Ligand SMILES: Nc1ncnc2c1ncn2[C@@H]1O[C@H](COP(=O)(O)OP(=O)(O)OP(=O)(O)O)[C@@H](O)[C@H]1O
């Protein structure tokens with residue numbers, strides 16, 4: 001198996017609107033892939049299309065060499081994928097623990113073990129487990145969102161801007177967590193605004209523009225690419 | 238003023254005021270919880286809810302007639318109650334059929350909420366037609382004399398009367414009684430059991446939590462692997478069950494009529510909105526607030542004033558705040574006030 005996730009020539013959009021114009025996204029087993037690009041480039045749309053939330057009009061999505069194009073999110077969760085959307089990624093009126101339990105809805109038997117695992121990664125959540133997720137701080141909410149997606153022990157974790165709206169300190173923590181998750185050979189596909197930090201930990205990077213791959217390379221190579229640096233990384237490096 | 242008068246006034250207040258408010262409040266609560274759950278999960282105002290209640294009552298009535306004619310009599314348990322499981326089952330099936338063949342179509346095409354609301358009004362008209370076709374346009378009593386094998390069986394409403402005989406010996410002139418009918422007693426029991434059960438279900442079972450999750454954020458629920466279609470079905474099962482119970486017990490306590498519960502739609506929606514749309518226990522609180530307000534707005538204080546200040550007042554006119562004909566204006570006024578001052582309801586629900 002060369003790729004854990006292999007999405008090829010995706011064409012998708014909202015209603016009449018076409019946003020993705022044949023973009024490719026891949027994740028190798030146990031590696032980290034990062035998608036960067038300007039606002040509105042179609043990064044979130046690519047994630048949604050891969051996760052079966054949008055109709056894929058053309059192209060294909062394969063997970064562990066199995067064609068999953070057009071599968072429901074429920075099926076993808078069963079197969080071993082987890083997804084944290086960019087916005088509205090917790091159940092605000094449910095308690096932290098209930099949020100996490102929902103992550104293991106398809107396999108109740110994994111709940112206990114999943115809770116232990118998530119609480120050991122995010123100890124703060126254990127203290128807040130009875131609190132409604134809507135009352136948490138932005139960073140804590142992100143932890144709940146990531147924790148929820150990890151309850152079923154996915155082999156691929158898809159994160160859409162996991163560090164949006166968190167302090168630099170928590171941002172560092174979240175990157176560390178992602179690396180830690182990745183160490184246990186979980187593949188990670190993430191979209192990041194903090195492109196420089198993200199590409200630094202990426203095995204593969206994708207730069208999207210108007211729904212197409214502008215650059216596809218190793219994280220290191222993209223960081224070193226002056227074109228990419230000028231247009232997408234901001235400042236000097 | 239004597240102690241007996243004080244007692245008379247107090248018992249009259251409980252009997253004609255509080256008990257009435259609790260009775261109608263229980264009916265509103267069972268209906269409003271269904272409305273608010275349907276709104277939370279399916280995100281539209283289900284106007285056909287009242288007719289689902291009437292439908293349940295009609296099936297219960299049909300079942301009662303059949304049971305009675307079979308010679309079955311289980312006094313003191315009213316025969317209507319034996320027919321209740323049938324009514325519940327039929328109402329659940331009706332709700333599921335309507336969902337599958339009407340609402341599901343609009344869900345699949347991602348129609349805006351207003352389309353659902355208009356559709357549910359259409360469903361209301363269809364149900365009202367079916368109800369009249371099947372049950373006729375007249376009123377029907379759940380308690381009647383039936384003839385089985387040439388033997389006539391009579392069942393009456395069965396009153397649970399508290400006469401305070403032990404107090405009467407001590408207070409001369411204490412004459413008021415507390416009267417609870419059998420259907421009312423069962424209504425209180427069913428309401429309490431249903432609400433406790435619902436609370437347990439929503440907070441302690443996987444399916445119940447999944448329901449709250451879908452109500453919170455449907456997309457995220459799907460992403461988490463929750464089967465939203467199944468949650469929708471469970472919602473209709475619960476809403477149908479509560480509707481059938483409320484409709485049947487209301488009809489047993491008063492009488493069955495084709496517009497039995499359509500008239501309750503306004504107060505039930507007022508209760509659901511007041512409690513914060515999507516919050517079942519907010520709806521319960523809203524239901525009892527609306528019921529208390531409505532009951533005491535049209536409550537005739539004259540007998541109480543008569544007991545307490547007989548010598549000081551002219552007691553000829555009614556002493557209700559609002560004439561009984563305008564009872565429906567009370568929940569309407571509450572609804573308008575809530576929408577102006579607190580559209581999210583007292584418990585911060587969604588906005589209609
Ligand atoms: N639900 C939607 N309906 C219609 N158009 C949408 C919807 N969501 C996004 N779009 C449009 O699709 C385009 C791509 O949006 P997308 O969310 O994929 O961008 P993005 O790359 O994730 O941007 P950002 O960095 O701001 O998150 C935008 O032009 C946006 O307006």
Ligand SMILES: [Mg+2]
Nearest residue numbers: 043044045086
């Ligand atoms: Mg985005």
